[in-house]
Amino acid sequence: MWTWFYQMASPKWFFQFTEKLLPWFKAITLILFVVGLALGLLFSSLDYQQGNTVRILYIHVPGAFLSMFGYVLMAISGGIGLIWRIKMAHIVSVSCAPIGAILTLLTLITGAVWGKPTWGTYWEWDARLTSYLILLFLYLGFMALHSAFDDRKAADRASAVLALVGLVNIPIIHFSVEWWNTLHQGATISKFEKPSMDPDMLAALLTMIAAYQFYFLTVLMQRIRSEILEREKMAGWVRKLVGNGQQ
Amino acid sequence: MSSSSIALIKRELAVVFRSKNEFIYPVAFFVIVTSLFPLAVTPDPVQLAFIAPGVIWVAALLSILLSLNGFYQPDYEEGGLEQLLLAGVSGTQIVAAKSLANWLVTGLPLVIMAPLIGVLFNLDGRAIGVAFVSLLIGTPSLCFIGSIGMCLTLGLRNGGVLLTLLILPLFIPVLIFGALAVQAASLNDGVTGQLAVLGAMLILSIMLSPLAGSAAMKIAID
Numbered sequence: 378m379w380t381w382f383y384q385m386a387s388p389k390w391f392f393q394f395t396e397k398l399l400p401w402f403k404a405i406t407l408i409l410f411v412v413g414l415a416l417g418l419l420f421s422s423l424d425y426q427q428g429n430t431v432r433i434l435y436i437h438v439p440g441a442f443l444s445m446f447g448y449v450l451m452a453i454s455g456g457i458g459l460i461w462r463i464k465m466a467h468i469v470s471v472s473c474a475p476i477g478a479i480l481t482l483l484t485l486i487t488g489a490v491w492g493k494p495t496w497g498t499y500w501e502w503d504a505r506l507t508s509y510l511i512l513l514f515l516y517l518g519f520m521a522l523h524s525a526f527d528d529r530k531a532a533d534r535a536s537a538v539l540a541l542v543g544l545v546n547i548p549i550i551h552f553s554v555e556w557w558n559t560l561h562q563g564a565t566i567s568k569f570e571k572p573s574m575d576p577d578m579l580a581a582l583l584t585m586i587a588a589y590q591f592y593f594l595t596v597l598m599q600r601i602r603s604e605i606l607e608r609e610k611m612a613g614w615v616r617k618l619v620g621n622g623q624q
Numbered sequence: 625m626s627s628s629s630i631a632l633i634k635r636e637l638a639v640v641f642r643s644k645n646e647f648i649y650p651v652a653f654f655v656i657v658t659s660l661f662p663l664a665v666t667p668d669p670v671q672l673a674f675i676a677p678g679v680i681w682v683a684a685l686l687s688i689l690l691s692l693n694g695f696y697q698p699d700y701e702e703g704g705l706e707q708l709l710l711a712g713v714s715g716t717q718i719v720a721a722k723s724l725a726n727w728l729v730t731g732l733p734l735v736i737m738a739p740l741i742g743v744l745f746n747l748d749g750r751a752i753g754v755a756f757v758s759l760l761i762g763t764p765s766l767c768f769i770g771s772i773g774m775c776l777t778l779g780l781r782n783g784g785v786l787l788t789l790l791i792l793p794l795f796i797p798v799l800i801f802g803a804l805a806v807q808a809a810s811l812n813d814g815v816t817g818q819l820a821v822l823g824a825m826l827i828l829s830i831m832l833s834p835l836a837g838s839a840a841m842k843i844a845i846d
Contacts, residue, residue: 459839507796514793521789523778534843535776539790542772542836549797 408590416581439589447477455537472600478516636725676745677806715838731763755808775840
């Protein structure tokens with residue numbers, strides 16, 4: 378178990394390990410997306426009030442879920458890098474940011490598109506939406522801060538501190554719907570209670586969440602691999618690898 | 625409070641009071657920005673009272689944002705921060721002292737000016753009182769939270785713009801509850817809840833931001 382952890386912390390080992398893993402992840406992502414989209418967009422039952430508009434949910438909810446997951450992952454791996462000074466942890470943290478930012482943007486856009494026919498407005502300054510906008514700003518701030526430093530080590534550590542500070546926002550987003558009784562509805566799926574939705578809708582939603590999860594991991598892996606190549610470009614094994622590719 | 629903390633705060637205040645201009649600027653900025661709104665939006669007293677809570681809070685937030693740089697950047701560039709750290713003063717203590725001095729010099733004058741702006745904006749007596757109290761509880765949190773962003777951007781090119789990007793999202797919760805409290809007061813609603821949340825944010829920011837700020841400061845210095 379521990380040797381596995383140590384190995385994961387080595388960029389070279391991670392690069393070689395994910396080489397074999399990546400095609401599988403890509404395939405699983407593709408299959409889950411095809412199945413999930415088919416279930417969600419074609420076969421799931423309609424909402425009695427919203428009609429077809431409810432199908433946006435299958436794009437919106439997993440995006441929201443994963444963008445928060447991405448932030449927590451980014452902050453925790455940044456924290457690990459900060460405390461134990463592990464190079465790989467910083468690489469993971471930095472690689473999370475753009476994916477999370479895109480998913481946050483996707484969530485905001487799909488939310489707006491859904492909001493127009495349902496709430497009658499694209500945007501409403503309610504607690505959930507506002508705190509989600511803050512999440513987008515936090516992602517952008519993280520990336521801006523990281524690119525502002527010339528020294529990569531300082532950039533890694535400074536942006537990790539920022540990510541940890543911004544972690545305060547995550548529970549606020551999650552509980553905003555319960556603390557403030559706002560326009561955005563509460564959670565439908567919870568760990569402990571029976572979900573308040575149709576079984577076939579639930580199946581589609583869970584498949585889509587799994588698809589997004591695998592999408593996130595696949596892209597993350599790909600990003601980490603390019604980040605490793607970029608950072609280790611002076612290392613012998615990278616030179617050999619890239620040199621071979623060119624011949 | 626230990627004697628070294630008091631010495632640090634005295635030092636910060638001494639630095640500020642040597643150049644008195646700098647400590648007038650944020651207050652002047654506050655007054656000028658708020659006075660733009662009646663000119664740009666409407667001089668109608670009823671509508672002014674309606675937008676007053678937001679205007680006062682946004683202006684206070686921006687002037688604190690502007691004041692942050694003066695407390696950290698010169699000290700960083702002249703090597704004062706480095707000397708303090710080398711002398712064994714803890715980073716948390718430095719950040720806490722700087723935030724407190726920042727509030728005494730920038731935040732407190734804003735708090736004192738706020739009732740005057742409230743009168744100009746036709747707020748009623750109770751709302752003015754609540755504006756005063758909410759700024760009194762809220763602006764120190766802004767100084768403390770701002771110290772994190774300031775320490776993160778120490779010594780960076782175009783750090784000012786970056787500071788805005790990093791810090792404004794973290795200011796938003798304080799802004800929301802501060803403005804909400806004043807708004808509730810002007811509508812004759814209860815304000816205890818909002819003020820309690822502001823107080824909680826103050827306690828949290830005093831406890832946690834010196835830690836984050838000092839970690840960030842050490843990254844900039846080593």
